[in-house]
């Protein structure tokens with residue numbers, strides 16, 4: 001399995017972190033070794049092209065901030081400043097750097113690198129208080145990203161038999177149910193906001209189809225134009241309305257029912273509309289999620305799909321826990337009851353970077369879904385103007401599906417390569433083996449308790465305060 005990236009340049013000039021301030025009046029004008037020729041990102045060449053087409057040249061989203069130009073110019077004419085517009089992007093979870101790096105990945109399909117290294121805080125909330133352990137000394141690394149060793153990123157969405165039985169003649173005595181496998185542990189989720197008119201949803205569905213993954217979509221939004229991608233769509237239904245969508249159900253491989261009491265009695269009826277249908281149950285990620293998972297694992301569902309909020313937080317509580325803790329709780333509840341192997345767990349909400357996907361799997365998820373990142377790949381700036389019915393500054397509704405689906409494919413190519421890097425460095429060759437492998441990670445709470453606990457005792461104040 002390989003994802004084919006192809007450069008898909010932005011339609012609008014992306015907002016970059018740095019703006020160049022170039023004091024041209026101090027330029028000597030004739031240096032043979034001008035630093036502009038040495039820029040690894042070709043920024044000044046790009047600036048020149050912008051200048052001849054009379055476009056704004058300042059916004060440098062591909063600049064890697066290596067400061068070579070600032071340091072090496074013999075007349076010191078360069079300064080870097082942070083673009084004020086950059087600071088207004090997104091919010092405190094969907095930070096400007098996440099948007100900026102997502103645009104870069106959707107444009108180039110490449111893993112983002114930072115010339116100036118990581119300058120953020122040592123620890124943060126949620127996944128930012130967890131690190132992957134990629135020590136090369138204790139286990140051999142694998143080389144998947146360059147194709148010299150195959151690292152498998154497949155996951156299953158179908159239920160597995162508990163054990164295999166063999167007859168006396170050693171032929172297989174267990175009826176092995178059909179398998180639904182996807183090549184990447186990430187699926188698409190219909191975003192909760194954003195322009196969904198024009199071809200936006202169709203663009204996402206096409207990308208899901210080309211990648212071989214699945215997309216959760218509201219059944220009401222399904223239209224005839226989606227027919228070529230029907231096998232990759234998972235219509236989200238309720239126990240009250242699924243009978244109205246029998247036609248859609250007959251074309252898909254998997255359908256999702258929203259959790260409600262008595263849902264277990266509906267699964268057979270839903271399957272009668274399409275024998276062999278794989279079923280997911282959509283569950284709000286709240287305090288009851290773990291007990292709900294334990295109850296539903298006894299049913300005939302294939303996958304449990306938990307919905308956190310946009311920031312990856314637990315729902316219906318004033319002190320929400322992050323995905324990192326809730327995934328762990330649900331996974332361990334099933335492990336303790338010897339039920340984990342029976343069912344697949346998928347988590348939605350707040351998956352904003354490739355590392356979130358890897359960390360969610362380490363915590364115990366089988367797979368995750370992305371939503372806002374799909375919009376961002378199409379140049380969305382998370383300005384939320386569409387929520388107020390105002391025009392979209394990047395005209396998302398006019399996006400060409402060929403261009404848009406390639407941008408999403410590029411983003412997934414970069415994410416998968418990052419997953420390969422992480423798994424390769426850990427010496428793991430199967431995404432399914434990464435599930436629940438907390439031994440390959442470190443959590444701030446554990447490190448703090450082990451190192452400072454014996455000296456200072458138990459933490460009494462939350463680190464957020």
Ligand code: SF4
Pocket residue numbers: 038039040041042043044062063064065066067068069070115
């Ligand atoms: S900081 Fe580095 S990457 Fe950015 S413009 Fe200067 S030389 Fe190029």
Ligand code: SF4
Pocket residue numbers: 194195375379380381382383384385386387390391392393394395396
């Ligand atoms: S750019 Fe703004 S208006 Fe357009 S889809 Fe994104 S949030 Fe909505």
